[in-house]
Amino acid sequence: MTKVLITGGGGFIGQKLARRLAADGSLRGRQITAMTLIDLAEPKAPEAPFPVRTLAADISDASAVAQAYEGGQDVIFHLAAVVSGAAEADFDLGMRVNLDGTLNIFQAARRQGDSPVLVYSSSCAVHGGEAPDPVTDGVELNPQTSYGTQKAIGELLLNDMSRKGFLDGRGLRLPTISIRPGRPNAAASSFMSSIFREPLQGEPANCPVSRDYPVWHLPPRMIVEHLLHAATIDGADFGPNRNINLPGRTDTVGEMVDAMTRVAGPEPAKLITWNADPVIEKIVMGWRQRLLPEKAVRLGFRAPDSFEDSVRWFLEDDHRDVAQS
The missing domain is CATH 3.40.50.720 (NAD(P)-binding Rossmann-like Domain)
Structure with a gap:
């Protein structure tokens, strides 16, 4: 029990x-x-x-x-x-x-x-x-x-x-964690979900960092x-x-946007704006985005194969149409 x-x-x-x-x-x-x-x-x-x-x-x-x-x-x-x-x-x-x-x-x-x-x-x-x-x-x-x-x-x-x-x-x-469902929150990393979540649901979103910013996700x-x-x-x-x-993937924001496009077509990416935010940049630039978690792998934890899977899983699990059905 x-x-x-x-x-x-x-x-x-x-x-x-x-x-x-x-x-x-x-x-x-x-x-x-x-x-x-x-x-x-x-x-x-x-x-x-x-x-x-x-x-x-x-x-x-x-x-x-x-x-x-x-x-x-x-x-x-x-x-x-x-x-x-x-x-x-x-x-x-x-x-x-x-x-x-x-x-x-x-x-x-x-x-x-x-x-x-x-x-x-x-x-x-x-x-x-x-x-x-x-x-x-x-x-x-x-x-x-x-x-x-x-x-x-x-x-x-x-x-x-x-x-x-x-x-x-x-x-x-x-x-x-990307792609988070719901709405943006106060996390400095919130944009790493919102730039995919909102466009996949037909809404605009801003990315406060450059396309070459790497994300451990x-x-x-x-x-x-x-x-x-x-x-x-x-x-x-x-x-x-x-x-x-934990094992994860390191992809740049640009690579993640390209993965979204391969799954969902070109329209969502057109809804992303690229206006820098110095406050967010200062916080996230202090994080490490490349890790070698060998111990976790030995313990049976695993990394995702691609960000394309993350996009598909969001559409299956957390897209607004799914949540409301």
């Missing part, structure tokens, strides 16, 4: 993950008996063969986190965060949610006393500065944004609390697969560092 908690359960990845778990009905070889979704606004509950509890909760409030843990949790997916652009613009907000909130999630898992599995959503933004190009496994973290710094601190806490046996942690450094389908895979691996297989760089 397995109980599952998803923080950020109202977000698009949290919702996709919840629907997948509801469809599978099991995790780590055991039947799921209950699932809890928490977010700032009460998340939507998927149809499931087990009870699904939804809570509106701020993870920076320790008492609200304690409520989410009532009855104990066997597997926790910690996805909730203030995204990169918002964390850079409001340092205190980023610290409160990304650092204090993460510590609340970890401490609540510790208080259970039975070392639950905890999958932590980190970010490739922990790399930067003097990191080599490409980034290899074992490179020291050198984030160049407040968001990356907050995620890096979370990684160190995850390692230490796993070492102490308080929890069974696994940290995934997510690449840019993964599609939503594969993010969900990686989260589930991380939860099923034996924690000891991660070794002393429980945090890994």
